[in-house]
Amino acid sequence: MSLLIQNGIVVNDDFMVKADVLIENGTIREVGKDFPIPENTRVIDATNRLILPGGIDPHTHMQLPFMGQVAVDDFYAGTRAALAGGTTMIVDFVIPSKDSTPLEAYSLWRNWADPKVCCDYALSMAITTWNDKVAEEMQLLTTPEYGINSFKFFLAYKNVFMVRDGEFFQGLKQCAKIGALARVHAENGDVIAEKQQELLQLGVTGPEGHTQSRQEELEAEATNRACTLAGQANCPLYVVHVMSKGAAKAIAAHRQKGYVVFGEPIAAGLACDGRHYYNEDWSHAAAYVLSPPLSRDPNTPETLMDLLSCNQLNLTATDNCTFTCSQKRMGLNDFTKIPNGVNGVEDRMSVVWEKGVHAGKIDPMRFVAITSSTAARIFNMYPRKGRIQPGSDADLVVWNPNATRVISSKTHHHACDFNIFEGMEVHGVPEITICRGKVVWENGELNVDAGWGRFIPVAPNCDYVFGAVKARQKHLQPISVKRNLTSLDNNLIPPQSESTNSSSLENSDLEAVVSDNKPGDQEEQSIETLIKEVAENLISE
Ligand SMILES: NC(=O)NCCC(=O)O
Ligand SMILES: [Zn+2]
Ligand SMILES: [Zn+2]
Numbered sequence: 001m002s003l004l005i006q007n008g009i010v011v012n013d014d015f016m017v018k019a020d021v022l023i024e025n026g027t028i029r030e031v032g033k034d035f036p037i038p039e040n041t042r043v044i045d046a047t048n049r050l051i052l053p054g055g056i057d058p059h060t061h062m063q064l065p066f067m068g069q070v071a072v073d074d075f076y077a078g079t080r081a082a083l084a085g086g087t088t089m090i091v092d093f094v095i096p097s098k099d100s101t102p103l104e105a106y107s108l109w110r111n112w113a114d115p116k117v118c119c120d121y122a123l124s125m126a127i128t129t130w131n132d133k134v135a136e137e138m139q140l141l142t143t144p145e146y147g148i149n150s151f152k153f154f155l156a157y158k159n160v161f162m163v164r165d166g167e168f169f170q171g172l173k174q175c176a177k178i179g180a181l182a183r184v185h186a187e188n189g190d191v192i193a194e195k196q197q198e199l200l201q202l203g204v205t206g207p208e209g210h211t212q213s214r215q216e217e218l219e220a221e222a223t224n225r226a227c228t229l230a231g232q233a234n235c236p237l238y239v240v241h242v243m244s245k246g247a248a249k250a251i252a253a254h255r256q257k258g259y260v261v262f263g264e265p266i267a268a269g270l271a272c273d274g275r276h277y278y279n280e281d282w283s284h285a286a287a288y289v290l291s292p293p294l295s296r297d298p299n300t301p302e303t304l305m306d307l308l309s310c311n312q313l314n315l316t317a318t319d320n321c322t323f324t325c326s327q328k329r330m331g332l333n334d335f336t337k338i339p340n341g342v343n344g345v346e347d348r349m350s351v352v353w354e355k356g357v358h359a360g361k362i363d364p365m366r367f368v369a370i371t372s373s374t375a376a377r378i379f380n381m382y383p384r385k386g387r388i389q390p391g392s393d394a395d396l397v398v399w400n401p402n403a404t405r406v407i408s409s410k411t412h413h414h415a416c417d418f419n420i421f422e423g424m425e426v427h428g429v430p431e432i433t434i435c436r437g438k439v440v441w442e443n444g445e446l447n448v449d450a451g452w453g454r455f456i457p458v459a460p461n462c463d464y465v466f467g468a469v470k471a472r473q474k475h476l477q478p479i480s481v482k483r484n485l486t487s488l489d490n491n492l493i494p495p496q497s498e499s500t501n502s503s504s505l506e507n508s509d510l511e512a513v514v515s516d517n518k519p520g521d522q523e524e525q526s527i528e529t530l531i532k533e534v535a536e537n538l539i540s541e
Contacts, residue, residue: 002029002038003437008046008398010388012053013369021051023394026437031389044432044439046398052368053386054088054395054435055349056375058124059240059264059317062092063112066321067339068330072415073322075116076450078345081320081413083440083448085346086430088119088395089385089456090320091375093152095126095161102127102137106146110455117453119435120395122379124150124183128160130167135174142178147457149180149380152240155222156187156291165229172233176469179461181378182230183238186222186247187214187292196336207285209335211277211293219292220246227254227261234473236260236465238378241319243269243292245303252312260468262378263313265304267348270316270355272420273298286328287418289338290319301355308370309361315374316352318344322416342420347407349397351421353428357401364401380462398432405429413446 003023010019010031022030022037060082063074073081075092082090092113096105102125113121125141125148127134141148153168154161163171168184175182195213204212223239227250230237242248242263251263268288274296276288288294295301307313321341331338344351352371356362362370368386376386383392404427409419433441440448 002041004037004041005044005046005051008049008051010051011364011368012388013365013373023437026394028390028392028394050364050399052397052399053372053388054397055086055371056089057087057318057345058091058375059319060090060092060345061321064321069323069327069339071321072324075113077415079118079453080446080448081346083119083433084413084446086349086397086433087345088435091122091124093124093126096128098129115451118448119453120456121453122456122458123148124152126152127171130170138174139178142180142460144457149458149460150183151175151180152183154185156185156189158189158193162189169229172230172235176233176235179466181238181465182235183240184226186226186239188218188222191218205333207289207335208277210289211274214293216244216246219244220250223247224250231259234469236469238262240264241266244295245300248307248313264315264317265313266317266319267344267351268342268420270301270304271351283325286338288420289340290342291340305355305361316370318348320345322414324417343414343416346412347421350426350428354426358427377464380458381456394434394437396434397430400429400431403429
């Protein structure tokens with residue numbers, strides 16, 4: 001059966017127009033007016049409504065095994081919640097434990113997700129250890145058979161997921177080589193581990209210890225470091241869950257220098273702040289424990305939205321990783337054992353509308369960009385996803401910008417029993433959600449089938465991500481200066497030892513000297529020193 005959405009305003013990230021949308025076989029067939037309507041077409045009236053591309057949440061952790069628990073939103077509950085909130089696609093993370101390989105973990109995640117997903121999904125792979133096999137598997141994972149085009153590195157969670165800078169740098173270089181986007185959780189894991197112990201020893205055991213052990217500077221420092229290292233590897237970088245002004249500033253500074261860096265704030269960070277950690281109710285405070293923590297500066301949420309509005313930050317996600325209050329109680333006597341993670345996938349669209357469009361900071365087109373189309377572009381699935389035009393997947397939301405609702409755990413579709421946005425009134429309500437042509441959410445009811453969602457393989461070498469990087473690569477070729485050393489003062493050149501088989505260093509050019517250089521050979525090192533000096537002089541001239 002075909003579907004016609006009439007009389008609404010179609011919103012893409014670059015234009016808004018009053019138009020009808022015809023859907024056939026899961027795909028958008030027509031966008032416009034007065035086109036022929038097939039028989040047996042269901043008509044949806046969208047008068048006074050916007051028709052938006054379905055939301056894409058580029059950062060979720062459904063049923064993640066983490067900190068001794070398993071996130072309670074599995075691929076069924078989590079994707080149902082997504083659809084109820086107007087999100088029609090997620091990008092979830094495969095996170096191999098240190099003793100398994102990326103390929104093993106990939107199969108595990110596919111087996112978990114495929115039978116349960118109610119909306120489409122793609123995968124991003126975390127790299128939690130480094131060796132040649134991991135590098136090889138990264139390459140394999142970018143082939144069409146596996147369909148992965150991004151890899152995430154944790155600079156926190158010491159001894160669990162964290163990689164060291166050297167490993168991270170190798171990973172960045174490999175990403176650049178295979179045309180994959182690098183993603184990073186940026187916090188200084190070593191310092192956090194020490195701070196945690198210090199606080200516990202001082203008797204700070206509650207959730208307030210979480211924020212005190214993870215000072216914002218540690219996020220800013222790691223973000224700056226990650227951007228710097230990505231620049232050195234000439235690798236595009238995507239910073240997940242940007243939670244603080246300092247981290248956002250580091251991203252903006254690198255973007256201003258021309259680095260390809262994307263910054264992703266999450267719904268939690270746009271609507272909540274770190275005062276919750278000091279709530280006297282332990283369960284309340286623990287419910288907000290995620291990493292990096294919510295900012296203790298109450299102005300941060302607004303600043304993050306301001307930066308989204310001017311594209312210094314680029315898209316929104318949720319980091320949806322939910323635990324029940326009883327799971328959180330694992331850390332009752334020790335905040336370092338509280339499972340990290342919060343909800344978001346159901347409420348992100350409304351929260352971003354409220355804080356962005358309703359607050360007067362962005363227009364509906366920018367809303368589409370930061371909730372859907374930029375994710376589609378970055379992960380190389382645009383315009384199949386994130387766009388309302390003929391040929392695109394029919395993932396749509398009929399959005400009522402004037403309606404309001406109050407967020408509550410009593411009415412949400414998550415499997416957890418706490419909602420971090422509890423009591424928040426939001427304007428902007430997803431009244432109908434359509435996922436690949438199927439009406440899955442309507443009149444406050446879900447009509448979904450486990451396994452309806454499809455895995456969407458994504459290809460590497462995305463122009464949106466790599467275009468600028470490739471252009472820059474041309475200007476980053478190592479420079480070698482050919483020069484005739486005979487013109488140099490002979491006194492500066494140490495005499496050749498018997499053992500040097502290079503017949504005449506005076507006649508050699510720089511390349512030959514560099515490639516012949518054997519570490520530990522004192523005489524050749526002094527030549528190297530000399531050449532360095534000459535090169536430095538040339539540069540300073
Ligand atoms: N963010 C969080 O606290 N939990 C999920 C894992 C991660 O993304 O760091
Ligand atoms: Zn993270
Ligand atoms: Zn995450």
